[in-house]
Amino acid sequence: MYTAGLAAAGTPRLRKWPSKRRIPVSQPGMADPHQLFDDTSSAQSRGYGAQRAAGGLGYPASSTSSQAAFLADPVSNMAMAYGSSLAAQGKELVDKNIDRFIPVTKLKYYFAVDTVYVGKKLGLLIFPYLHQDWEVQYQQDTPVAPRFDVNAPDLYIPAMAFITYILVAGLALGTQDSARRFSPDLLGLQASSALAWLALEVLAILLSLYLVTINTDLTTIDLVAFLGYKYVGMISGVLMGLLFGKTGYYLVLGWFCISIFVFMIRTLRLKILAEAAAEGVPVRGARNQLRMYLTMAVAAAQPLLMYWLTFHLVR
Amino acid sequence: MAFTLYSLLQAALLCVNAIAVLHEERFLKNIGWGTDQGIGGFGEEPGIKSQLMNLIRSVRTVMRVPLIIVNSIAIVLLLLFG
Known part of the structure; x- marks a missing residue:
């Protein structure tokens, strides 16, 4: 969150150091690791989607395989959703509690x-x-x-x-x-x-x-x-x-x-x-x-x- | 013996004890540091004396119960290892 502020703060100085100009540009670049992480998960979900699509397509053709896909898919989806919500909840809890005892966001400023x-x-x-x-x-x-x-x-x-x-x-x-x-x-x-x-x-x-x-x-x-x-x-x-x-x-x-x-x-x-x-x-x-x-x-x-x-x- | 964190903690405990032991009626009133004395007018910036009185009163109010616990821990530690 500060990096945005930093980038904005850096703009008056851009004339001095052209190298700093990369920082706002690298802002999307900074998101790249995140993107990578998202990509893997989306690839996974894409895999699920493909499977589901195949099952959906196969539904009229062969009933047994579509039945298996139908059974397997919602359960796994639900489990995934449940798991991710649980993880998000846990992460939020940890974030909140860490922030209460150690001002992490404030400390980040001093190490920038x-x-x-x-x-x-x-x-x-x-x-x-x-x-x-x-x-x-x-x-x-x-x-x-x-x-x-x-x-x-x-x-x-x-x-x-x-x-x-x-x-x-x-x-x-x-x-x-x-x-x-x-x-x-x-x-x-x-x-x-x-x-x-x-x-x-x-x-x-x-x-x-x-x-x-x-x-x-x-x-x-x-x-x-x-x-x-x-x-x-x-x-x-x-x-x-x-x-x-x-x-x-x-x-x-x-x-x-x-x-x-x-x-x-x-x-x-x-x-x-x-x-x-x-x-x-x-x-x-x-x-x-x-x-x-x-x-x-x-x-x-x-x-x-x-x-x-x-x-x-x-x- | 060097001045270490442990001795700093000990010194802080003794200082807080020293503040907490000041008695409102027997001591503070007699030297003009009572609760109702020296309260400045409205909008006036508080001076050093009123800040000190405020600090003493706050320490005496807040630290009463914690001091009992911390002091007993310190006593036990000193008896065991001191």
Whole structure:
């Protein structure tokens, strides 16, 4: 359902990337697997139809075979109809229940990425200083998918970076000097610790958003996405630390800390302060200042956590 | 010992306990955080204090029964493995 929206959203950009033009075209192409599936079933039913037609034709000719066909056909048809309705019912039930516990359709949005987007976003994380337009584009009240907008939050990079961080941490613990400190359960410990910090951060931000009564379109998943970008810098720092020792670690991590600070401020400012500015009314000073402090605090927490989660890995 | 998910859960449980234990008449009224105090005028944006009071009241109302269950589970777990 979003792909239609995406295709519509992509139209203004078609001039830029002709390759994107294929997406609306491939829309019917996307239906091809479905078509294939339908084809097989229809072929089956066509087979039944042919059989039935043969039986119908044969009815006046030979009574026994037509009798068999007559008996066999309605039963099998009914069974098929019953079975397919049962399957559809089950599928609907599963769909409904999955949607209730996990917002699948919402999550799909965050994974609608492609290679160009991931490359651009990583570039933005490394060097956010020259990027001008930080506004997430909207298409009829729904944000445009990450594929078409570099500023949109995605979960692909955070998820992959999180897994990579855990593996890199294991590598760093395993390849260190004399003390072989690696054991398999350390991987689980690293993952648990990183997840706990992430959850704590999200909870703290949600609580402060509630306390300052900011009505923002920032959802929890958005927050997880934005907070997850810091793992990219942590991975780079630890890898550099493995290659070049402490100096490389501090240089790369410092660069990424400054970058992510700028990145977070420029992104969150639009999300947290935008509403105040958009209201048009002169906002009371104290409240606006609180929002500003909140933005700064969230951005400033990133470098601290990046250092805290990696410094024990490099020595 | 590292800061893990389990310790985060434990900390959250202790924090919710701490909120739930605040007594309306004996404590909150005395420091001016009672239910009927500090209610803003109509159409006025609620400040941090009224939001906090709202949060405390909600936690005390909603979490009373679940906290009993979760606390007893935590006690049993700590007795067995702690």
